[in-house]
Amino acid sequence: MNSSNPATRRSFLTTLGSLAAAPLFGRDFGPGAPPQRYPEPDVIALDELFKKYKIGSAPIQRLHTGMLWAEGPAWSGTGGYLMWSDIPNNVQHRWLAEDGHISAMRKPAGNSNGNTFDASGRQLSCEHGTRRVVRYERDGSVTVLAEKFNGKPLNAPNDAVVHPDGGIWFTDPGYGIVGNYEGNKAEKELKEAVYRIDAKDGAIALVTDEIFKPNGLCFSPDYKKLYVADTGGSHYPEAPKNIKAWDVADGRKLAKGREFVSMALEVKGEKVAGFADGIRCDTDGNVWASAGWAEVGEGYDGVHIFSPAGQRIGQILLPEVCSNVCFGGPKRNRLFMTASQSLYSVYVETQGAHWC
Secondary structure, eight states: OTTTTTHHHHHHHHHHHHHHHHHHOOOOOSSSOOOOOOOOOEEEEEEEEHHHTTTTOOOEEEEEESSSSEEEEEEEEETTTEEETTTTTEEEEETTTTOOEEEEEEEEEEETTEEEEEEEETEEETTTTTTTTEETTTTEEETESSEEEEEEEEOOOOOOEEEEOOOOEEEEEEEEGGGGSOOOOOOOSSEEEEEEEEETTOOEEEEEESSEEEEEEETTTTTTEEEEEEEEGGGGOOOOOOOEEEEEEEEEEEEEEEEEEEOOEEEETTTOOOOOEEEEEEETTTTTOOOOOOEETTTTSEEEETTTTSSSSEEEEOSSOEEEEEEEESSSSSEEEEEEEEEEEEOOOOOOOOOO
């Protein structure tokens, strides 16, 4: 090379610079997921109201996969772990926050669906296979809290939440008796409904059946409202795909049932509506709803976030149908999401309104 020729020298340096830069884009970074560029592109603000909840350096992480239908995530504050159900495999899994270790926590598990913890840290589970709501005591024994109403077996309890007065509210849409995949096929003997178990005497009261198939449920931060996802469209063509809301009267009864939000959304120029399944509130009263089963999965599946006024303000997009959500971690600022075969999480700049 004639280094005295300025044009030749510039050409050589340009070529050398290109060769040095090229490996950055084609290099192998080793095992594991490829590097993630921030901010996370699949945490989407649909409105200015959501921007404060998105953390620029927080990625969506897939913590585990290999289930058949993952459901019912619940955070144990006393144990420092997340547990969830794999309904068809009849197992409950546990993820340890300390080191991310995952193990089978309980098998068989009654084909459990929704799970939660009470104020004393005891786990509550809604079992499809046995058609009951149970509590796991500290000595390892199991207390049956609900299995019949008016002398008839429940359909298949789905999800549960706990009120500060100790009452346990649960939904009974009956998916566990539709077939043998998630429970045991049987005839429905009760209309789908939402129930309350009294903390003092264990009495079971029907609080509403003004809904097609009540699924996930949660209280507002002040416990003055109850939100319930309706997935009745899976079996009733006339059922709306929405989340309903009721006023809670005296901590025991519901009044003024109405639609809180429709799950319809325009995706790729087409209006589609899937189902909300599991739902949770944050401390600002926003409702974080798992979403899926729309005509188009991409751009819809994941988590939809609604303001207390019912405005869809954000989305978390996932590559799988999302079944349920819960807030967890020591600061309750990590959103855990069960989605079809996988468990995902993402940190957000808010906290779960309640302990689970």
